[in-house]
Amino acid sequence: MSSVKRQKQRKVLLMGKSGAGKSSMRSIVFSNYVAKDVRRLAATIDVEHSNIKFMGNLTLNLWDCGGQDGFVENYLTHQRSHVFSSVAVLIFVFDIESREPHTDVVNYSNIIRALQEWSPSAKVFCLIHKMDLVQASRRAQTFEERTEYIRSASEGFRDTVEFYPTSIWDQSLYKAWTQVIYFLIPNASTIENLLEMLAEVIDARELILYERTTCLMVTHVTRGVEASNPYIDRFERISSILKTHKQSLAKHTGIPAGSANFAELQIKTGRFMFFITRLTENTNLAVTIPPSEHVFNAARVNIALARPRFADLDIGNRKRPVDADS
Amino acid sequence: MDDQRGDGSGGLGASARAADAGPSRTFDTQRPGPTAHGEPAASSSSVSAAVPEAPPDAPLSRFRHGKRLTLERYLQDLPFADRPPSPQRYHTGKIPNTKTGDGKPRLLLMGQRRSGKSSISSVVFNKLAPSETLYLETTHRIHKESMHSFMDFQVWDLPAHIDYSDPAFDTEDIFSDISALIWVIDAQDEYYDAIQRLNTTILRLQESHPSIIIAVFVHKVDGLSEDYRTDTFRDIVQRVQDELCDAGFENAPVNFYQTSIYDHSIFEAFSKVIQKLIPELPSLEALLDALCASCRIEKAYLFDVLSKIYVATDTSPTDIGSYEICSDYIDVVVDISEIYGWERDEAEAAAEADDGGAVGDSGNKDAESLITMEKHGNNYLYLREINKYLALICIMGEDSATERKALIDYNVRVFQEALNRVFSR
Numbered sequence: 001m002s003s004v005k006r007q008k009q010r011k012v013l014l015m016g017k018s019g020a021g022k023s024s025m026r027s028i029v030f031s032n033y034v035a036k037d038v039r040r041l042a043a044t045i046d047v048e049h050s051n052i053k054f055m056g057n058l059t060l061n062l063w064d065c066g067g068q069d070g071f072v073e074n075y076l077t078h079q080r081s082h083v084f085s086s087v088a089v090l091i092f093v094f095d096i097e098s099r100e101p102h103t104d105v106v107n108y109s110n111i112i113r114a115l116q117e118w119s120p121s122a123k124v125f126c127l128i129h130k131m132d133l134v135q136a137s138r139r140a141q142t143f144e145e146r147t148e149y150i151r152s153a154s155e156g157f158r159d160t161v162e163f164y165p166t167s168i169w170d171q172s173l174y175k176a177w178t179q180v181i182y183f184l185i186p187n188a189s190t191i192e193n194l195l196e197m198l199a200e201v202i203d204a205r206e207l208i209l210y211e212r213t214t215c216l217m218v219t220h221v222t223r224g225v226e227a228s229n230p231y232i233d234r235f236e237r238i239s240s241i242l243k244t245h246k247q248s249l250a251k252h253t254g255i256p257a258g259s260a261n262f263a264e265l266q267i268k269t270g271r272f273m274f275f276i277t278r279l280t281e282n283t284n285l286a287v288t289i290p291p292s293e294h295v296f297n298a299a300r301v302n303i304a305l306a307r308p309r310f311a312d313l314d315i316g317n318r319k320r321p322v323d324a325d326s
Numbered sequence: 327m328d329d330q331r332g333d334g335s336g337g338l339g340a341s342a343r344a345a346d347a348g349p350s351r352t353f354d355t356q357r358p359g360p361t362a363h364g365e366p367a368a369s370s371s372s373v374s375a376a377v378p379e380a381p382p383d384a385p386l387s388r389f390r391h392g393k394r395l396t397l398e399r400y401l402q403d404l405p406f407a408d409r410p411p412s413p414q415r416y417h418t419g420k421i422p423n424t425k426t427g428d429g430k431p432r433l434l435l436m437g438q439r440r441s442g443k444s445s446i447s448s449v450v451f452n453k454l455a456p457s458e459t460l461y462l463e464t465t466h467r468i469h470k471e472s473m474h475s476f477m478d479f480q481v482w483d484l485p486a487h488i489d490y491s492d493p494a495f496d497t498e499d500i501f502s503d504i505s506a507l508i509w510v511i512d513a514q515d516e517y518y519d520a521i522q523r524l525n526t527t528i529l530r531l532q533e534s535h536p537s538i539i540i541a542v543f544v545h546k547v548d549g550l551s552e553d554y555r556t557d558t559f560r561d562i563v564q565r566v567q568d569e570l571c572d573a574g575f576e577n578a579p580v581n582f583y584q585t586s587i588y589d590h591s592i593f594e595a596f597s598k599v600i601q602k603l604i605p606e607l608p609s610l611e612a613l614l615d616a617l618c619a620s621c622r623i624e625k626a627y628l629f630d631v632l633s634k635i636y637v638a639t640d641t642s643p644t645d646i647g648s649y650e651i652c653s654d655y656i657d658v659v660v661d662i663s664e665i666y667g668w669e670r671d672e673a674e675a676a677a678e679a680d681d682g683g684a685v686g687d688s689g690n691k692d693a694e695s696l697i698t699m700e701k702h703g704n705n706y707l708y709l710r711e712i713n714k715y716l717a718l719i720c721i722m723g724e725d726s727a728t729e730r731k732a733l734i735d736y737n738v739r740v741f742q743e744a745l746n747r748v749f750s751r
Contacts, residue, residue: 205666234665241661248654252647253699263700267659269693269711272666288666 009051009061010184011086015111016093017104018043018067021129021168025093026050026064028168029177029214034247035168046071047083053282054211054218058185072107076114084118089180091125094150096142097133101149109153116156123183124161126150127176132167139165171236174243178217178235187313188219194313195221198306202299205272208235208286209279212261215243218283226288238286242276268296277303280310430472431479431603434500436527437510438520439464439486442545442587446510447471447483449587450596451633456587468500475630476637476715476749477604501531506539506599513544513558513584521562525569532575540580541599542566548586559584590650597636597649609748610638617741618642621734622723623708627652628745629717631660637716652719655707659695693717696731710738712745 014022024038030052044066052060065075065083075083092111098104115122126147134142147163154161164176182188191209199207205226209218217235231237250260267274272288273296279285285303289295435443445459451473469483482500501507509527511520524542531538544562547555563582570578583595601607614626618640625648628638634653692711699706708720718738 229666230668231665237661237665241658245654245658248651249699252651261700262697262706264698265658265695266697267662267693267695269663269667274662274666 009059010088011061012063012180012184013083013087013090014062014064014093015072015090016067016129017095017098017107018069020067020093020095020098022067022093023048023064024168025127025129025166025173026062028173029216030062032213032243032247032250038168043068046074052214054181054185060184072111076110080114081118084114087115087119087122088184089123089125090115091127091180093127093129094146096128096130096146101146105150105153108150109155112153112155112157120156124154124157125176125180126161126163127166128163129166131165131172132169171233171240174216174236174239175233177214178239181211181216181218185218191310191313192219192221194306194309195219198302199223201306202287202289202302203295204287204289204299206286206288208238209283210239210242210286212278212282212284215239215246275300279303279307280313283310431477432505433479433481433599434505434507435481435483435510436507437486437543437545438512438515438523441486441510441512441515441520443483443486443510444469445587446543446545446585446592447481450592450635451481459587473633475632476713479600479603501535501538506541506603507531508599509540509542510545511542511562512546513555513562514546514549517562518565521565521569524566525573528570528578528580529573529575539599539602540578541595542580542582543585543592543595544582545585547584547591548588555584590646590653593634593653594646594649596633600635601638604637606748607638610745611641613741613744613748614638614640617737618720620737621720621730623720624648624723625721627719628712629653629656629719630715631656631711631717632715648721651707651721655695655697655709655719656717659693659709663693708734710742712742713749716745718742 014026016022023041023044024033027033027038027041028035030050044064046066048064048066050062050064052062054060063083065071090111092108094101094104094108112124115124128143128146131139131143143163143165150163151158151161162179164172164179166172166176185191195207195209198204199221200223204221205224206220206222206229208220210216211218216239220235222229246260249262250256253260261278262276263278265276268291270291273291274286274288275296276284276286277300287299287303289299435447437443442459444462444465445454445456447469448454448459448462449456451471465483465485466487467485468488469485471481471483473479473481484500507527509520509524511517511524528540531540542562544559547559550558559582566580566582567578570576570580581598583591583598585592585595604610610628614628617623618626623640625642625644626640627636627649629636629652634656636649636652693709694711695707695709697707706722708718708722710718712718718741
């Protein structure tokens with residue numbers, strides 16, 4: 001039982017300088033905060049844990065580590081093994097507007113060293129945060145320079161570390177987190193194969209599988225003409241659109257934002273038809289199909305029929321009856 | 327069971343739909359595309375402006391066919407909406423006593439300096455983010471903007487420093503009988519002078535243009551606490567009414583609204599002012615009422631999609647909450663339509679049609695959308711494109727079941743036909 005549990009839980013460390021925006025980011029992605037509400041957040045004391053369920057078989061065990069020097073010192077000394085053992089992903093947040101970028105990088109390499117010692121197989125994501133504060137024309141260049149500098153301090157993770165520019169004020173946040181999630185999903189290829197089959201059956205242009213509460217994309221399948229869709233950032237955009245709408249629904253219906261879910265959303269136009277429906281316990285499926293009423297109806301029926309197969313992918317769901325028997 | 331309102335032909339929804347799918351609306355001319363002007367070099371910049379994410383090497387041919395222009399196409403043309411190639415192609419709401427020529431209704435924004443006039447017009451009509459209005463410059467001359475929407479109207483942003491009571495000033499040029507004067511008062515500032523000037527203006531206008539519609543926006547209320555906001559609002563209303571009364575002008579037809587650009591209140595207030603300029607309003611309201619009664623709709627709005635101003639609603643009491651949800655819902659539909667409504671190459675689309683059977687037989691030319699809630703149990707939000715400017719958005723009642731979707735579709739179709747007759751010209 002415990003082995004199953006450990007397999008399911010993936011430990012994610014969220015680290016970075018105090019005030020870099022770690023908790024803000026977490027509140028927006030996982031706790032349905034609106035960007036302007038994050039100013040209410042206070043400094044994180046020590047570590048805040050949260051568990052987020054994805055696809056049934058994946059639970060994120062998110063450690064939001066307070067970034068004040070005293071705490072960091074503590075992580076690196078007394079709690080070194082506790083904090084850095086069996087880490088799946090380290091997300092390190094850099095503040096682009098930081099006054100002492102060099103100190104930040106020194107701290108970063110200390111943490112990287114500890115990580116290498118206890119979880120050498122972990123994956124490191126560096127988020128260069130608060131990019132909205134940089135002039136639009138200078139963003140790409142600033143990001144490039146900072147990336148190179150940090151990469152040179154990444155030691156053993158030099159070749160695998162990934163960098164993303166982020167801001168809580170646009171969809172870049174979702175882009176970065178989508179990459180993190182995709183890395184963590186253990187059976188991504190199985191899900192993708194199944195989705196591809198489904199897309200073939202229902203003649204879909206595009207399928208997007210996303211998590212219900214965070215609206216983060218798990219994976220997507222694009223077929224035929226849709227591959228040349230000029231909106232290459234559409235997945236993040238959709239995450240962002242759905243998240244905003246969730247908040248507006250919550251406000252109007254008086255249901256807390258966490259559970260203000262629509263059962264189905266349909267949009268039909270002369271050029272495409274689009275609908276979002278529930279796929280498994282924690283995921284929704286967004287489907288884009290050609291504009292045809294019968295394709296639309298057939299797709300809805302087929303997705304309903306495919307649901308049990310996707311539910312089977314959830315290890316948790318399969319184990320549960322066994323546990324009940326024993 | 328079927329509610330047949332108007333004189334619907336009585337056919338089933340499908341037949342009515344097929345009849346309506348006729349070529350009544352082709353608007354490939356709205357956008358100055360390569361086919362319209364034959365200058366690919368000149369138009370390439372405009373095309374990329376319409377679709378910002380288009381990769382620079384994307385073939386321009388993709389944007390060539392603008393035939394089935396529905397909601398999303400129209401919205402991608404948004405940057406051109408305010409300066410069409412030839413304005414006479416746009417219909418106007420038929421206003422009685424319209425002067426020929428420049429007979430568009432006018433919205434005049436007036437008020438003290440720094441009261442927020444330019445901010446209002448930028449946020450509402452140019453979709454500027456409210457936080458960006460901090461950087462707006464002071465307006466020094468009359469700033470005119472034309473809106474081409476379900477009806478054409480102009481927004482005139484009048485700088486505060488001009489003395490309009492100066493006899494040398496030609497007021498005929500500014501005020502006309504078919505216009506609305508919006509007086510903006512900064513609720514966070516001293517407002518005695520503003521009220522003084524407002525009353526002078528009202529009294530002067532009362533002689534020259536008695537039918538002008540006057541609205542007072544008590545603006546920037548977002549910065550005031552709830553109690554203080556109500557007090558301020560009441561104080562302003564009282565002062566204006568009292569002073570007008572003293573001047574021998576009782577029961578002045580002045581409406582007051584609390585507004586802020588940081589929430590939806592400014593849109594709601596604008597909606598109410600513009601509704602006063604629509605002579606067909608009673609018919610529209612009656613139609614919406616009938617629709618609500620027949621489909622158990624809680625609240626129905628007829629929205630102008632571009633400006634998010636609502637043209638009409640049913641006569642049940644309105645609250646800002648239902649306006650907000652509908653307005654946010656338009657955002658969702660428009661944003662997703664923008665992403666997936668890109669113009670596909672015709673050949674590829676045809677190939678797709680071969681695989682998937684006859685595509686395009688849906689008869690679904692108008693955008694349509696529906697949200698079903700999990701907890702609510704039933705249909706919740708419904709959107710239907712009525713014509714290129716207007717969309718019908720309904721908040722469904724508790725007991726409107728999903729299986730009656732066909733009935734709703736049918737009734738909305740009848741409503742659409744009736745509406746087209748109201749706006750026939």
